[in-house]
Amino acid sequence: MxxxxxxxxxxxxxxxxxxxxxxxxxxxxxxxxxxxxxxxxxxxxxxxxxxxxxxxxxxxxxxxxxxxxxxxxxxxxxxxxxxxxxxxxxxxxxxxxxxxxxxxxxxxxxxxxxxxxxxxxxxxxxxxxxxxxxxxxxxxxxxxxxxxxxxxxxxxxxxxxxxxxxxxxxxxxxxxxxxxxxxxxEGLETGAAPAKAEASSPAPSAPPKPATLGGDLDAPYEAQKLNNVRKVIARRLTEAKQTIPHIYLTVDVRLDALLDLRKQLNSSLEADGVKLSVNDLLIKALARALQRVPACNVSFQGDELFQYTREDISVAVAAPSGLITPIIRDAGKKGLAQISIEMKELAAKAKDNKLQPQEYQGGTASLSNLGMFGTKQFDAVINPPQAMILAVGAGEQRPHVIDGALGVATVMSATGSFDHRAIDGADGAQLMEAFKQLCENPMGLVV
The missing domain is CATH 2.40.50.100 (RNA polymerase II/Efflux pump adaptor protein, barrel-sandwich hybrid domain)
Incomplete structure (x- = not known):
């Protein structure tokens, strides 16, 4: 049968x-x-x-x-x-x-x-x-x-x-x-009566014709259907901005020490085929900051507040179908080399649309990095039901006070978006300060 x-x-x-x-x-x-x-x-x-x-x-x-x-x-x-x-x-x-x-x-x-x-x-x-x-x-x-x-x-x-x-x-x-x-x-023009095609070949389709909008928006356009990923992004981010009271806190982070440590670690890990990115170190820094300020590793759940005992960091990746956030689970306890290997594998899967549900569902906090595009600073939208997301911009040479004197340093702006229902401003500020300290004194990331 x-x-x-x-x-x-x-x-x-x-x-x-x-x-x-x-x-x-x-x-x-x-x-x-x-x-x-x-x-x-x-x-x-x-x-x-x-x-x-x-x-x-x-x-x-x-x-x-x-x-x-x-x-x-x-x-x-x-x-x-x-x-x-x-x-x-x-x-x-x-x-x-x-x-x-x-x-x-x-x-x-x-x-x-x-x-x-x-x-x-x-x-x-x-x-x-x-x-x-x-x-x-x-x-x-x-x-x-x-x-x-x-x-x-x-x-x-x-x-x-x-x-x-x-x-x-x-x-x-x-x-x-x-x-x-x-x-x-669907590609045929209105009123068209195409000639019968050979049985072995499909009917030809005419290319879509650009249309125009009425009123002031009269520029030519071509309508594109939303894929499933884009529909979910639109629904969830609309929900986030409509229902979550966002509070934004920004700090400037000096990166010179972190960049030096990355260079030393990559030199020692070269024989193992591991090359750490700045993003790998930032993932670890966020996870360690959440360990130091557990009041920010939470989510708002109606009349309850969920306090998480593990730091699962969702990392925003631009995939062909849209933004997706694969997760480095228990990032606070993982070494930098392991985080780097996992992140490369997850990013490759995301770009090939091959992520499994368990690889992107969940997470207790998110990290979004647009520094590689030269973006200086931005405010990210919280990914519900999480209560915070960290947005980091590009590290760039800026005038900076070093040991009481004006000098030039590599500085990065980082902005935390917090759900004010779950996280008070003072707790969010403590998290941002902990993140800054870990980046500027990065030996805390390898112990």
């Missing part, structure tokens, strides 16, 4: 995702543990492994489809010796694109019914339902092509075609069994 492959929940908070890429096709044999697809969650793109062995009978959700609900059937897996055509026919109609609610019903997907869905008896399996649907004379007939054959298209593709005034009879589908999907029609 064929096995439905369903959209997995790849993180505790995942309700829907984007099927970014299929790595298998109908007819391919898979074994347990084989990578079948890449799925974009609300934080990263993750690999989806097969849990059973068999042959891919059909693909129900095309790659690039957004908003696929967890539990949606995305493919069918045939057992050894099973007829692939029969296994494919047992699948529900091609799954909804972009979370289209209409396509969740098999009757709607096959007949294109919208206002009056076909009424079929409750189904024990998809096959009886399909038979009942196709024989129900009350269901509106699906559109047909010039030869009288039924046009197979997803509900979303039909709706887009109706809005654009596109005749689906002139569109060649690139979906399973020639089904017309969203990608086949």
């Amino acid at each position: 064929p096995t439905p492959i369903k959209m997995p929940a790849l993180s505790p908070t995942m309700e829907e995702g984007t099927l970014a890429k299929w790595l298998v096709k109908p007819g391919d044999k898979v074994e347990a543990g084989d990578i079948m697809a890449e799925i974009e969650t609300d934080k990263a793109t993750m690999e989806f492994e097969a849990v059973d062995e068999g042959t891919i009978a059909s693909i129900a959700v095309e790659e690039g489809t957004e908003g696929v609900k967890v539990g949606t059937v995305i493919a069918m897996l045939a057992e050894e010796g099973e007829n692939l055509d029969e296994a494919a026919a047992a699948a529900p109609s091609d799954a909804a694109e972009a979370g289209d609610d209409e396509a969740a019903d098999t009757a709607e997907a096959d007949t294109g019914a919208k206002d009056e869905p076909a009424k079929a008896a409750p189904r024990a399996s998809a096959e009886p339902a399909r038979a009942a649907i196709e024989t129900d004379t009350k269901a509106p007939a699906a559109p047909k092509d010039d030869s009288g054959g039924r046009i197979i298209a997803s509900p979303l593709a039909r709706r887009i075609a109706e809005q654009k005034g596109v005749d689906l009879a002139g569109v060649t589908g690139s979906g399973p069994r020639g089904r017309i999907i969203k990608a086949d029609v």
